[in-house]
Every structure is written in structure tokens, then in C-alpha cells.
Amino acid sequence: MTSQNTTTPQNATTPRGAEPVVELVGAGFAYEDGPAVLSGVDFAVAQGRAVALLGRNGSGKTTLLRLLSGGLRCGSGSLLLDGAEVAYDRRGLTRLRTTVQLVVQDPDDQLFAASVGQDVSFGPMNLGLPEEEVRLRVREALEALDIVALADRPTHLLSYGQRKRAAIAGAVAMRPRVLIMDEPTAGLDPHGQEMLLDALGRLRASGTTVVMATHDVDLALRWADEAAVLAPSGLRTGPVAELLADDALLADARLRRPWGTAVARLLRARGLLAPDAPEPRTPEDLDAWVGAHAVGGSPS
Structure with a gap:
């Protein structure tokens, strides 16, 4: 699979003037005896972006995330951290993993300690931090994920959504600049999804960069600044609303059109939404537009 950017001269996941925190350059990977x-x-x-990584099953999303986090080593190309190539030795990987943290899809593959607090403290303790610093980081992470009340709860007694947030808290306690998550909303009911998105909002407000692999194009349109779409033709990156309005790209990646994009096209076709007006990305956006239109507001 090759990479393709949008028509902008710069990789669209990197805002103009912003230097990448973590970057794959010409990266390739194959599992043993496989293509x-x-x-x-x-x-x-x-720094500071919310990036949705989309693609069909088997497109390479999980592999790409593991390459970014150092869990897999590039077979070709390189991984850069703050512009310098990552060395896959103890020192290089420790530096990478204090900057970039990966949360896997199944929390049971990540949680292993007897209680939530013990699990969240593992990473900071492994860094050899003073006890008081470890306690501070654990408290901050539990507060960020709104699970302070679960600190002493055995991990095996948590609900699935609670286990998801506990796994994320363990990564957050490392104070990464980039938090990478593989399908974090998979298996969650609507309430659980909202609680998780609220927690991610708090993390973004504190300056954490978030990269999320997801199949949910509606979630991506609602939540992300940028999108990266893995398709047979390559990797395309750019503003989320722009990429998810590209019917050819969506067909190539076997993704459906987001509801917000579909609604915007219907409104424009009927002359109710100006061609250059932003499309609704959330139900709240559409409700606000309907309210303004109902009281005599002009199409905008």
C-alpha cells in the first residue's frame, strides 16, 4: 500500500507551521511469510490535533498504530519523534513510550493488576518516579477519565465501558503528548460512548493529541479535525469534512458517506444551504440550523 496526500503540499495531518510530534516516513511492514x-x-x-484513522477490516489500521507507537518496527522507512529517527533500543523506546501511548482495542489485553489504581500506577512506577509523583499522575489520570470512584475496584468487576476508561487512564498516567487508540468506542453502548468522548474532550483541552482508529464515519466527522483513510489505492490524509465528502475515496475504502455530508447535499440540492456553508457535523449542528431556518433565517 502506498501513501497519498490530498492536493495540499503538506501532509494534512500536520497544520501549516506545526512540526510533527511523531511521523512515519516511507514506512512499510509485512508480517512473517505474508504480503x-x-x-x-x-x-x-x-501537537493538539484529533485524527481519525479509517479503513475497512484488514486495511492496516492496527499495524499503522503499532508502528507509530513502536510496538512494531518498520520493515522499511523510518519512525521519527520530534524530527529525529527513533532508535529501537531501550533508551530510544523508553523516550518514544513516554511521548506516545497506545491503547489497544480490547481492554482485557491491557489490564492486568488487581485494582484500577494499581493498574494505572504501573507505567509511572516502571519509570522509577518518586512515589508522590506516581500518586499525582494516577489521581490526574483517574480524574481525566472520571473514574476516581473506581480506584480500589478490582479490574475484573468493572463493566466493559469502565475497563475501557481504566485502560486509557493507564496510558494517560504516562502523560503522553500523543494518545493512540484502536477502536476505543467498539462494544460501547451510546451512553458509554458519550462518557468516553467527554473524557477525550478533557484530554484534548489539556493539550493531548489523540489519534483514533474507527469504522464509524459519523463519529469521525463529529469528533476529528483531520482524517487519514487507508484504502487499496493508498493512505489519504486531510481535513475530515473534505475527505469524508470524497465519494471515490469512500468507495475505494468501502466506507459509507457520513450522515452529516448526506444531509448537507440534500439541503444544498434544494437551495436551503449555501454552497460554501459548513455542513452539519453533529445532531446539535443540524438542530441549530433548523431552528435558525424556522424563524426566518436565510440559508447559510
Whole structure:
């Protein structure tokens, strides 16, 4: 698989003037005795962004996330951290993992300690931090994920949504600049999804960059600034509303059109939404537009 950017000269996951925190350059990877999963991929993530990684099953999303976090080593190309190539030795990987943290899809693959607090404290303790610093980080992480009340709860007694947030708290306690999550909303009911998105909002407000792999195009349109779409033709990156309005790209990646994009096209076709007006990305956006239109507001 090769990488393709949008028509902008710069990788669209990197805002103009912002340097990437973590970046894959010409990256390729194949599992043993298998064909290449990724080939020639360029993917950069800048500080403070929310990036949705989309693609069909088997497109290489999980592999790409593991390459970014150092869980897998590039078979070709390189991984850069703050512009410098990552060395896959103890020192290099420790530096990478204090900057970039990966949360896997199944929390049971990540949680292992007897209680939530013990699990969240594992990473900071492994860094050799003073006890008081570890306690501070655990408290901050539990507060960020709104699970302070679960600190002493055995992990095996948590609900699925609670286990998801506990796993994320363990990554947050490392104070990463980039938090990478593989399908974090998978298996959650609507209430659980909202609680998780609220927690991610708090993390973004504190300056954490978030990269999320998801199949949910509506979630991506609602939540992300930027999108990265893995398709047979390559990796495309750019503003989320722009990429998810590209019917050819969506067809190539076997993704459906987001509801917000579909609604905007219907409104424009009927002359109710100006061609250059932003499309609704959330139900609240559409409700606000309907309210303004109902009281005599002009199409906008």
C-alpha cells in the first residue's frame, strides 16, 4: 500500500507551521511469510490535533498504530519523534513510550493488576518516579477519565465501558503528548460512548493529541479535525469534512458517506444551504440550523 496526500503540499495531518510530534516516513511492514500490509506510508501527527484513522477490516489500521507507537518496527522507512529517527533500543523506546501511548482495542489485553489504581500506577512506577509523583499522575489520570470512584475496584468487576476508561487512564498516567487508540468506542453502548468522548474532550483541552482508529464515519466527522483513510489505492490524509465528502475515496475504502455530508447535499440540492456553508457535523449542528431556518433565517 502506498501513501497519498490530498492536493495540499503538506501532509494534512500536520497544520501549516506545526512540526510533527511523531511521523512515519516511507514506512512499510509485512508480517512473517505474508504480503506487505503497508508500503511507502507517510503519516505525520502534529501537537493538539484529533485524527481519525479509517479503513475497512484488514486495511492496516492496527499495524499503522503499532508502528507509530513502536510496538512494531518498520520493515522499511523510518519512525521519527520530534524530527529525529527513533532508535529501537531501550533508551530510544523508553523516550518514544513516554511521548506516545497506545491503547489497544480490547481492554482485557491491557489490564492486568488487581485494582484500577494499581493498574494505572504501573507505567509511572516502571519509570522509577518518586512515589508522590506516581500518586499525582494516577489521581490526574483517574480524574481525566472520571473514574476516581473506581480506584480500589478490582479490574475484573468493572463493566466493559469502565475497563475501557481504566485502560486509557493507564496510558494517560504516562502523560503522553500523543494518545493512540484502536477502536476505543467498539462494544460501547451510546451512553458509554458519550462518557468516553467527554473524557477525550478533557484530554484534548489539556493539550493531548489523540489519534483514533474507527469504522464509524459519523463519529469521525463529529469528533476529528483531520482524517487519514487507508484504502487499496493508498493512505489519504486531510481535513475530515473534505475527505469524508470524497465519494471515490469512500468507495475505494468501502466506507459509507457520513450522515452529516448526506444531509448537507440534500439541503444544498434544494437551495436551503449555501454552497460554501459548513455542513452539519453533529445532531446539535443540524438542530441549530433548523431552528435558525424556522424563524426566518436565510440559508447559510
